[in-house]
Amino acid sequence: MFGDNGVLQELVAMSQELGRPEHQYVILGEGNTSARVDGGSFWVKASGYSLAGIEPGGFVRLSFQPLLEALERPALSDDDVSRVLQEATLEPEGLRPSVESFLHAVALAEGEACFVAHTHPTAVNRVLCSIRARELVQGRLFPDEVVSCGCASLYLEYEDPGFALARQFRQGLAAYRQENGVSPKVVLIENHGLIALGSTVREVLATTAMAVKAFEILWGAAVLGGPRYLPEQEVKRINSRLDEHYRRGLLHAR
Ligand SMILES: [Zn+2]
Numbered sequence: 001m002f003g004d005n006g007v008l009q010e011l012v013a014m015s016q017e018l019g020r021p022e023h024q025y026v027i028l029g030e031g032n033t034s035a036r037v038d039g040g041s042f043w044v045k046a047s048g049y050s051l052a053g054i055e056p057g058g059f060v061r062l063s064f065q066p067l068l069e070a071l072e073r074p075a076l077s078d079d080d081v082s083r084v085l086q087e088a089t090l091e092p093e094g095l096r097p098s099v100e101s102f103l104h105a106v107a108l109a110e111g112e113a114c115f116v117a118h119t120h121p122t123a124v125n126r127v128l129c130s131i132r133a134r135e136l137v138q139g140r141l142f143p144d145e146v147v148s149c150g151c152a153s154l155y156l157e158y159e160d161p162g163f164a165l166a167r168q169f170r171q172g173l174a175a176y177r178q179e180n181g182v183s184p185k186v187v188l189i190e191n192h193g194l195i196a197l198g199s200t201v202r203e204v205l206a207t208t209a210m211a212v213k214a215f216e217i218l219w220g221a222a223v224l225g226g227p228r229y230l231p232e233q234e235v236k237r238i239n240s241r242l243d244e245h246y247r248r249g250l251l252h253a254r
Pocket residue numbers: 031118119120161192193
């Protein structure tokens with residue numbers, strides 16, 4: 001293998017943790033993860049593998065360029081998508097990259113992320129599959145949610161998983177960055193699931209865990225008459241407060 005095995009080992013450990021059944025983030029072959037190797041390539045989960053117990057042999061290394069170039073086109077047939085994925089594959093041969101490889105390429109190349117985790121947590125999808133999903137996720141509920149999940153999540157309306165979803169994500173990411181000056185740490189996909197973006201494995205795991213906790217609380221708050229969100233200025237203050245930055249540093253350094 002000519003890839004960076006340090007990054008791959010970290011990705012394997014992150015994926016195994018996300019796949020632990022007690023978290024209820026994913027079952028069977030659900031979810032996919034990725035890690036940037038360098039400016040030109042990244043590792044992504046191969047199709048058909050479970051995150052639980054996955055080994056290095058369950059990942060494929062892809063080149064960014066063919067995927068990002070394909071996303072400039074308005075639509076691709078399923079055959080074209082397969083051809084582009086094959087063209088982008090650096091190693092090993094014979095494995096089919098995840099259908100969400102396009103989405104991972106965007107998150108890693110344009111979303112300031114080094115590690116990305118896409119999961120389908122029960123607690124998150126309980127809300128994202130409801131008719132009140134969009135309205136319910138419009139605020140932050142408690143200080144530690146702001147610390148681990150940022151000021152606001154990027155919300156994406158339902159789109160066909162794979163190429164179409166990646167195109168929609170790319171547009172949403174650009175709009176979010178324009179509005180907020182940074183990339184989101186949490187992306188919510190209607191009727192589908194969660195994406196956590198981070199610069200380290202620890203950050204991605206913390207963001208996923210905190211987002212899931214926030215959704216558990218949101219569900220309860222919705223049942224008990226409706227969530228009371230933190231005031232917007234409080235969210236901004238926490239996000240920029242020095243000691244919270246310090247805590248964030250500690251959280252990620254551990
Ligand atoms: Zn998914």
